[in-house]
Amino acid sequence: MIPDSLTQGQFDSVYNVLSLAIAAQLFTAIFLIAAQKRVLPRYRQALIVSSIVCGIAAYHYFRIFASFKLAFVTDSVGGKGTYVQAKGESFNEGYRYVDWLLTVPLLLLELIVVLALARKLQKSLLFRLIPASAAMIALGYPGEISHDDTTRLIWGTLSTIPFLYILYVLFIELTKSLDHQPPEVRLIVSRMRILLFATWGVYPIAYLIPVFGLDGGDAWVGKQVGYSVADILAKCLYGLLIYRIARLKSFADDPEFAKTEEHDESAAPAKV
Amino acid sequence: MIPDSLTQGQFDSVYNVLSLAIAAQLFTAIFLIAAQKRVLPRYRQALIVSSIVCGIAAYHYFRIFASFKLAFVTDSVGGKGTYVQAKGESFNEGYRYVDWLLTVPLLLLELIVVLALARKLQKSLLFRLIPASAAMIALGYPGEISHDDTTRLIWGTLSTIPFLYILYVLFIELTKSLDHQPPEVRLIVSRMRILLFATWGVYPIAYLIPVFGLDGGDAWVGKQVGYSVADILAKCLYGLLIYRIARLKSFADDPEFAKTEEHDESAAPAKV
Numbered sequence: 247m248i249p250d251s252l253t254q255g256q257f258d259s260v261y262n263v264l265s266l267a268i269a270a271q272l273f274t275a276i277f278l279i280a281a282q283k284r285v286l287p288r289y290r291q292a293l294i295v296s297s298i299v300c301g302i303a304a305y306h307y308f309r310i311f312a313s314f315k316l317a318f319v320t321d322s323v324g325g326k327g328t329y330v331q332a333k334g335e336s337f338n339e340g341y342r343y344v345d346w347l348l349t350v351p352l353l354l355l356e357l358i359v360v361l362a363l364a365r366k367l368q369k370s371l372l373f374r375l376i377p378a379s380a381a382m383i384a385l386g387y388p389g390e391i392s393h394d395d396t397t398r399l400i401w402g403t404l405s406t407i408p409f410l411y412i413l414y415v416l417f418i419e420l421t422k423s424l425d426h427q428p429p430e431v432r433l434i435v436s437r438m439r440i441l442l443f444a445t446w447g448v449y450p451i452a453y454l455i456p457v458f459g460l461d462g463g464d465a466w467v468g469k470q471v472g473y474s475v476a477d478i479l480a481k482c483l484y485g486l487l488i489y490r491i492a493r494l495k496s497f498a499d500d501p502e503f504a505k506t507e508e509h510d511e512s513a514a515p516a517k518v
Numbered sequence: 519m520i521p522d523s524l525t526q527g528q529f530d531s532v533y534n535v536l537s538l539a540i541a542a543q544l545f546t547a548i549f550l551i552a553a554q555k556r557v558l559p560r561y562r563q564a565l566i567v568s569s570i571v572c573g574i575a576a577y578h579y580f581r582i583f584a585s586f587k588l589a590f591v592t593d594s595v596g597g598k599g600t601y602v603q604a605k606g607e608s609f610n611e612g613y614r615y616v617d618w619l620l621t622v623p624l625l626l627l628e629l630i631v632v633l634a635l636a637r638k639l640q641k642s643l644l645f646r647l648i649p650a651s652a653a654m655i656a657l658g659y660p661g662e663i664s665h666d667d668t669t670r671l672i673w674g675t676l677s678t679i680p681f682l683y684i685l686y687v688l689f690i691e692l693t694k695s696l697d698h699q700p701p702e703v704r705l706i707v708s709r710m711r712i713l714l715f716a717t718w719g720v721y722p723i724a725y726l727i728p729v730f731g732l733d734g735g736d737a738w739v740g741k742q743v744g745y746s747v748a749d750i751l752a753k754c755l756y757g758l759l760i761y762r763i764a765r766l767k768s769f770a771d772d773p774e775f776a777k778t779e780e781h782d783e784s785a786a787p788a789k790v
Contacts, residue, residue: 279552287556287778294552298545305541333592338530344538348545391527 248337249463252318254327256467260314263474268307274482275300278489284507286499289492292360296485299352303481306345307474313338340391342473346383351376353484354412357438360491361431367423375415382408386453395457402453409450413443428498431491438487441479448476520609521735524590524601528739532586539746540579546754547572550761556779558771561764564632568757571624575753578617579746585610614745615659622655623648625756626684629710632763633703639695647687654680658725667729674725681722685715700770703763710759713751720748 252260278297282290317337318329331337354375358368382405389401416439424432452472455465497504524532550569554562589609590601603609626647630640654677661673688711696704724744727737769776 282552288780291553291556294549297552298549301548302541302545305544306537309537336526336592338533340530341534341537344534344541347538348541391530 248317248331249461249466250331251321252329252463252467254329256463257318257329259467260470261311263471264307264311264314267474267478268304268311270478270482271300271304271307274485275304278485281489284496285489285492286496286503288362288499289360289496292356292488292492295352295356295359296488299349299356300481300485302348302352303345303477306341307477310338310341313341340387343383343387343390345477347380349481350379350383353442353480354379356485356488357435360488360495361423361427361435362495363423371415371420375412378408378411378415381405382412386449390453398453398457402450406450409446416442428494430494431498434487434491434494438484441484441487445476445480445484448472452476520589520603520611521733521738522603524735524739526600528735529590529601531739532742533583535743535746536579536583536586539750540576540583542750542754543572543576543579546757547576550757553761557761557764558768558775560634560771561632561768564628564760564764567624567628567631568760571621571628572753572757574620574624575617575749578613579749582610582613585613612659612663615655615662617749618655619652621753622651625714625752626651628757628760629707632760632767633695633699633707634767635695643687643692647684650680650683650687653677654684658721662725670725670729674722678722681718688714700766702766703770706759706763706766710756713756713759717748717752717756720744724748 275297278293278300282293285293314337317332319332321328321330355372358371358375361368363371385401385405385408387401389398389405392398392401420435420439424435427435452469455469460468493507497508547569550565550572554565557565585607586609588607589604591604592601627644630643630647633640635643657673657677657680659673661670661677664670664673692707692711696707699707724741727741732740765779769779
């Protein structure tokens with residue numbers, strides 16, 4: 247699964263995309279903490295959770311980056327520009343699952359919390375979404391670490407069941423409760439669900455790469471790039487959309503706050 | 519006690535669970551600091567202590583992780599996927615006790631402080647719980663580092679005495695003073711005591727694994743996983759429950775604060 251060797255270009259691509267993920271996630275985490283005062287207190291919980299998600303993801307990318315750097319070394323036989331697996335070290339493929347086990351339930355928590363739904367509805371949605379997302383990740387893991395295609399397919403299929411359930415809850419059940427949201431918020435929530443569907447869809451594709459018989463350096467590099475880009479979109483872009491929702495809802499809840507915070511000159515109070 | 523060799527799967531399991539513990543504890547610590555303003559000032563002390571506990575635990579897991587990484591290396595004879603103990607390095611088994619000696623008394627402190635009991639009662643409870651918990655940890659240590667089953671059992675038994683005393687104080691004495699708490703808080707305190715009992719119960723089981731004659735890689739990996747999961751629950755989940763209590767008590771104490779902070783749309787003041 248892990249290629250025996252990488253070219254300089256392949257090595258650099260993985261190095262760069264892992265570092266991009268660290269930078270994006272770490273600074274989105276800092277931004278979301280720094281921007282807390284820019285939403286009403288009741289929406290700060292969602293921002294803190296978004297920040298924590300990006301922080302956890304950044305921590306794991308530091309680990310993945312370090313594992314990658316140790317796992318491949320320049321080959322003294324192949325000469326400069328060829329990397330081979332280092333003796334005594336191995337790249338920990340299953341590692342991303344530890345990250346997802348923590349972050350994926352929190353991503354769903356953010357979305358529900360920022361909508362400030364009625365307490366009973368919120369509880370009911372979380373009570374179904376969070377266990378489903380944990381089950382989705384946990385069921386994928388045995389397939390990921392297996393070298394057997396059948397095992398991979400069985401666990402992959404099992405993992406798809408909670409994934410479909412999550413989509414059902416988000417696209418069918420949640421829609422019913424969006425009536426009380428301001429129109430702009432409804433639009434962003436729709437976009438976020440599509441973002442979530444599109445980015446989460448990358449993971450099963452990367453997961454199935456070995457089953458498709460794709461192997462070797464390029465397939466592996468493609469998988470690393472795919473996972474990393476999906477993580478950046480699913481955590482950073484997602485977190486920034488949560489921030490946008492929190493801002494819009496703060497303005498809708500409290501016109502005074504909107505006046506203090508808004509940039510729009512035309513909306514500024516006339517000078518006395 | 520420490521196995522001579524580990525398979526790739528065993529090595530990865532320990533690696534992943536130790537890193538999971540770091541991520542969970544570090545980010546719970548950050549969350550609890552970031553969320554301080556979301557409770558009334560009188561409950562912030564409990565949140566700070568919870569955060570410090572998670573921070574101390576994360577620090578120790580960084581140490582344990584580093585010690586583990588140095589202690590095992592790939593075996594050049596056994597080939598790829600076999601790890602053996604590195605020459606000149608050893609995994610520091612007794613290390614967790616340093617962590618517990620600091621964190622366990624603080625965990626009890628959090629619980630008592632967040633309840634905001636009458637000052638005299640609080641003092642009396644802490645005066646008994648904190649020395650008992652320190653004695654519990656200190657008495658376990660000589661057994662942990664011993665290779666002799668009898669020694670292990672003697673110190674284990676001695677350590678159980680303060681443990682039972684702590685349970686007596688929490689389940690009998692504390693119950694008498696819960697009457698003044700809001701019903702939701704009483705429920706959470708009951709759950710926390712069970713969480714505390716269940717997670718602290720994992721430690722003596724892991725402690726006794728060698729006495730049961732279980733040995734080798736799997737037993738050792740099981741012990742590491744057991745300790746780590748227990749630590750995550752006893753520190754992170756426990757800290758988040760403390761936060762929940764602090765929130766509920768803040769709302770009960772100050773309806774104005776509840777209004778600013780509450781998410782519940784149905785509970786929001788009617789727009790004028």
